[in-house]
Amino acid sequence: MENSYRELRYTYITNSPDDTVTAGEIMRDIMKLSSREISRCKKFEDGVMCRRPDEINRIVPVRLIDSLFPGDELIVRVYEDNDNAGDIVPADGPLDIAYEDEDLIIVNKPGEMVVHPSYAHYKDSLSNYLLGYFIRSGQRHVIRTVGRLDRETSGLVIFAKNRHAAALMAQQIKTNDDKENAQDSLGDEPDNMSRRKEYLALCSGVFDKTHDTIDAPIRRRPDERMIREVHPEGKRAVTHYEVVHQYDDYALVRLRLDTGRTHQIRVHMAYIGHPLLGDNFYGKEIPDDHGMTRAALHAGYIEFMQPITGEKIVINARMPEDMQKLTS
Template identity: 35%
Template sequence: MRAAIRTTYEVTEQETGERLDKWLTERLQEDDVDISRSVVQQWLKSGLIARRPAGKVKASDAVEDGQQYDVEVPEEEPFTVLPDDIPIDIVYEDDDVVVVNKPRGLVVHPAAGHPRGTLINALFAKGIKLSSLGGEMRPGVVHRIDRDTSGLVMFAKTDRAYYALTEQLRHHTVERKYIAIVHGRMGHESGTIEMPIARDPQDRQRMAVIEGGKRAVTHFQVIERFDKYSLVECRLETGRTHQIRVHFAEIGHPLAGDQVYGRRHTLPIDGQALHAQTLGFDHPATGELVTLTSELPTDMAGLIENLQAGRIG
C-alpha cells in the first residue's frame, strides 16, 4: 500500500472561514471522488493531508484565502493516464497552454471508476504533455465543463501556466461566455443571478441554491425569444459546479435537455443545451490577452434554426 499525492487544493477568498474537513470533502466530491466527511477526518488524523508550506492540521481548522493543501490517497498501484485515440478539436496550442473545443458527451478528465475515454486521455494520445499540477487524474486541468456541455476548455502544459491561469480564475479575470437555450420566454433583456450554491444535502450528485453556500454569480443577456424558449448568453463571474444549470432552474427557466435540473418534456438534444463559446485569458508567459471563440455544435445550431422557423417549441 502506497500513498500518492493526488492533487493540491487552494482556498479561495469566498471559502475563507470554512472548517477544513467540510471544505476538503466538498472539493474532493466536486472532483468525483466518492468520499465522506468522516473519511476525510481519518485522513487528517493519519497525516495524509498537509498544509503548504508546512504545519499541523486538524479537522476543525478554519481555512484561509490562499492556503494550499496536499491531499494523499492510499492506493494499491499508482494511477497512470493511458492514451485513447479520440478525435478532438484543438483550437489553440503553444508551449504553455492548450485549448480544446470539447464535444458534448466527453468527460474532461479521468475519475474513480472512469479511467479511460476522457479528454485528458485523448490529449495524451496526441503526445501533448501537461503540467503535473492538479493531480494524477487531473494533470494540467485549470477548469472543467460538464460532460454534457460542449465548448472551450483550457489546460496548462507547464507549472508556470497552471499557477497563472488558476490565479486568474480565482480573481475572476478569465472571460467565460456560454450560449444556452432555456425553457420559457424570459421577461428581462439582461440581468444578474447571484445565489449561493452548495452540494444538495439530499442528493450528493446534485448542486442546489443553499443559504451559506459558495458565492455564485451569473450574468445573462437574452439573444432571442421563441414561443416557449429563449436563447441566452451567459457570462460567468464565478465558476461553481453546475452554476448556470442551477441558477436558471432556480429562476424558473431550466436549460433545455437538462436531465438533472430540467423538465421532462423538452427539446430533442442529448444533454443540456449549453455551449462554452468564448474563453479569454491573459497569456501566462507574455501577458497578452488571448480570446477564443467556437461555433455552436450542430445539435444546438439545428435546434435554434428549428425554433426560429417555428418547427418546434
C-alpha cells in the first residue's frame, strides 16, 4: 500500500446460528460504514476479506453480496488519504486536550480563538494548533471538526480522526428540525438523546424566573452578514436555561439547546432582556460588562457515545479565567 494512505481496520465475527448474513449487510448495519466508505473499500484488493475457520483460517476476498456463516470473521480495511483538506498550516500554540482516543480528540478552546483558519487567522486557529500537535506526536490525520464554536465562545470542540468516526458522530446530531435546518449552526450545536451539550453563560440583569424555555424563531438580520434576530419569519429555535447563581446585576446561567442556530444563545438571552456580558453584538446597552471583553459563553459539558466502541463519554471543562473571576 502506498505511503499516502493510512489504514483503518474493522473486524466482525458472525455468530448467528440460524441465519446467514452478507458482508454488505454487516458493513452497513453493524459497522455503520457509509456508502462512500464501502465503495472505497471495494477499490482495494484487501479492502473486504473473510477469515473462514473451516478452511484452516484462510483469508479470502469476499463480495458485498457473499453470505457469511457462523464463525466467519469479516475483515474490512478503510484506507484514508493523509493529505490535509484545505492545506491547513501546522503551528505550535496552546492546546488544552480534554480527551483523546484512536478515533476522536476533544479540545477545550479558549475564548477569542477561531476553530478554522481564515484570511485574518491563517496560522493561529485551533485547527492549526491541532495539526501541529498531530505532527509532533507522529499522528497523520486530516482535520475533521464535529460541530464548532464561534470565535468568542470558549469550551469543548470535537474533532474526528477518521471519516468513519466523523460520519457516526454526525449521526448523533439530531434536532427537532430537518437535516437542512440543522446545518444552519455556525456557533452553538443542537442537543439530542445521544449527544448532549451544555453551556455556561454570564447574563446581565436579575432574573424573574430561575428556569425557563425560550421558543423564538431566529433569522439573519436583513443587510447584515453576522447579526441575527428573533423574527416570525425565522427558523425555529429553542433554548432551555437555568439560573445557577444570581449576583447583584448578573447571573451564572446553564443552557441547553434543542436547535442549533447561529448565535442562538446570545440572541435568545438578549431577546428576554438578559444579554451576555461582553457581547458587543447583542449587549451594547449593558451598563457594566464587569471586565468581559468577549461574550461570556462557555461550552463546558458534553456527553456522547464513542462512535466505534459505543462507550458513554462525559467531559467537563472548567470555565476560563475571565469567567471564573466573576463567579468566585
